[in-house]
Amino acid sequence: MMTPMDTSGPSAAEIELRGRFVAGLRGDASEYRRFLDGLTGFLRAYLRRRLPRAQDDVEDILQETLLAVHNARHTYREDQPLTAWVHAIARYKLMDFFRAHARREALHDPLEEDANIFVAPDTEPANARRDVGRLLETLPDRHRLPIEMVKLQGLSVAEAAQRSGMSESAVKVGVHRGLKALAASLRGST
Amino acid sequence: MKTDDLISLLASEAPAIDRRQPTRRYALAVVAGLGGALLLMAVLLGLRPDIAEAIRLPMFWWRMGYAASIAAGALWALSRLARPGLRVGPRWSAIALPIFLAWLAAATILAGTLADERIPLVLGHTWKVCAILIATLSTPAFVAMLYAVRGMAPTRPRTTGATIGLFAGATATVAYCLHCPEMAPPFWSVWYLTGMLIPALVGAVIGPRVLRW
Incomplete structure (x- = not known):
């Protein structure tokens, strides 16, 4: 199905978000944060449209998708539309949710047709049912500590390495693995 | 944790991405997979005794x-399957073309063969073990490539698993060629392919579980 957006090249949202995301890939944390903020609005609206009968689950799936987007950052190819990449991830997470909840009827809605993720943002958060912070606490120390020190307490990698007695590269790998473990435990809790 | 807090958590200390990392992982998987298959072939089966003459044919x-x-x-298809939002589409023909050409060669040869010699030509001397041996040799490439792709984000796990298996089977076949005495296309266009399809089937079965993210 063609929409006006398809014929007029990439949408303004695609151009803006893509620019921020690519800057984030190069290490610009503040642009990356703006990308995540913008993406969150679009994703929330998208999920609310896709899940008319499961509004309570929207915020949980949204958080899971954000974490998936973050963990899969290195799989984006700069010559591909960001919309396609994000949509494939969001769709994958939605399918996962449908499978877990055996909402077979929802699978009959062709998800492909709604590929325009960046249409209208929804910046009104709902309450998540699941607490990511609590799940983080249940992770083993080797996954939890690097995330807590670097991401929550705001220590630099060097400081965290000093305090934990790990090497700097072990801290960096620890954060990365920890976020993957967090994503896995989110998956297990649905 | 609120969504906003999660965003803060993700955005803080998010280092630059090393763009060559996926390529390095695939390269490592190819080297480990082919190296492992060659080693298994050398240890379990041995080079064919007439290898020096065979390489002149x-x-x-x-x-x-x-x-x-x-x-x-298969590697080309995998490099796209492992990234969300990329289609393989017409690139599948890169896999289909050699299979088709080998069948064409086999059919041409069989057409010029006497009827009662056709079956022996297809079965060769080693048809009973060929596929199983290729499947055995495919183990290192299978594990190595599965590991490489698990570090990516495949959104079609069954197809991706099958393609990993096909890649591993084909890599194993390269090594197996150094052992196998069968040279007739009617033989290898059937049995080599069967050998490659065994790990592909395994990959399709375990893909949805093993490649989940």
């Missing part, structure tokens, strides 16, 4: 090119 290289081009086609 064009058919030896056609046969190996067949396996190598399927491996390359």
Whole structure:
């Protein structure tokens, strides 16, 4: 199905978000944060449209998708539309949710047709049912500590390495693995 | 944790991405997979005794090119399957083409063969073990490539698993070519392919579980 957006090249949202995301890939944390903020609005609206009968689950799936987007950052190819990449991830997470909840009827809605993720943002958060912070606490120390020190307490990698007695590269790998473990435990809790 | 807090958590200390990392992982998987298959072949089966003469025959290289081009086609498909939002589409023909050409060669040869010699030509001397041996040799490439792709984000796990298996089977076949005495396309266009399809089937079965993210 063609929409006006398809014929007029990439949408303004695609151009803006893509620019921020690519800057984030190069290490610009503040642009990356703006990308995540913008993406969150679009994703929330998208999920609310896709899940008319499961509004309570929207915020949980949204958080899971954000974490998936973050963990899969290195799989984006700069010559591909960001919309396609994000949509494939969001769709994958939605399918996962449908499978877990055996909402077979929802699978009959062709998800492909709604590929325009960046249409209208929804910046009104709902309450998540699941607490990511609590799940983080249940992770083993080797996954939890690097995330807590670097991401929550705001220590630099060097400081965290000093305090934990790990090497700097072990801290960096620890954060990365920890976020993957967090994503896995989110998956297990649905 | 609120969504906003999660965003803060993700955005803080998010280092630059090393763009060459996926390529390095695939390269490592190819080297480990092919190296492992060659080692298994050398230890379990041994080179064919007449290898020095065999490498002078064009058919030896056609046969190996067949396996190598399927491996390359599968790798190409994998590099897209492992990234969300990329389609493989017409690139699947890179895998289909060598398979089709080998069948064409086999059919041409069989057409010029007497009727009661056709079955022996297809079965060769080693049809009972060929596929199983290729499947055995495919284990290192299977594990190595599964590991590489698990570090990516495949959104079609069954197809991706099958393609990993096909890649591993084709890589194993490259190594197996150094052992196998069968040179007739009617033989290898059937049994080599069967050998590659065994790990592909395994990959399709375990993909949805093993490649979940």
